[in-house]
Amino acid sequence: APRKWNRPIGEGVIPAYDLALKLIRKDAFRLTHEAEAVSEEVKALEERLKELGGLESTSEEATEVLDRIEERRKKLKILEVQSKVNLPDLRWKVNNAMADMTDPAHRHLVEQKWRDDGDLDLS
Numbered sequence: 001a002p003r004k005w006n007r008p009i010g011e012g013v014i015p016a017y018d019l020a021l022k023l024i025r026k027d028a029f030r031l032t033h034e035a036e037a038v039s040e041e042v043k044a045l046e047e048r049l050k051e052l053g054g055l056e057s058t059s060e061e062a063t064e065v066l067d068r069i070e071e072r073r074k075k076l077k078i079l080e081v082q083s084k085v086n087l088p089d090l091r092w093k094v095n096n097a098m099a100d101m102t103d104p105a106h107r108h109l110v111e112q113k114w115r116d117d118g119d120l121d122l123s
Helices: 015-051 060-082 088-095 104-117
Strands: none
Touching: 015 060, 060 104, 088 104
């Protein structure tokens, strides 16, 4: 079985470290719930678009709904990455070549590492 992330120090050894982990997890939880709300909003907008005749509809309202769906989907992708990207276990997996490339947060960190580690020699 692959190795797992373990805390580098025990709980209570450095209170600031414990607090930092707590804040990171709290932020991840908040962003996850925000992403769930945006996902529900996208589903509701998709239903509204169906009511208006779907993608074939040329009404102004359908166009506005479609634009809103695209805007909310972009927001959802950002929230999905932000909700996980600071979690120490996820960062550890990516740094130790155990990234799951189906996960947007993993892909983001791999791309970030690639951009930071190797200068893009385009000359």
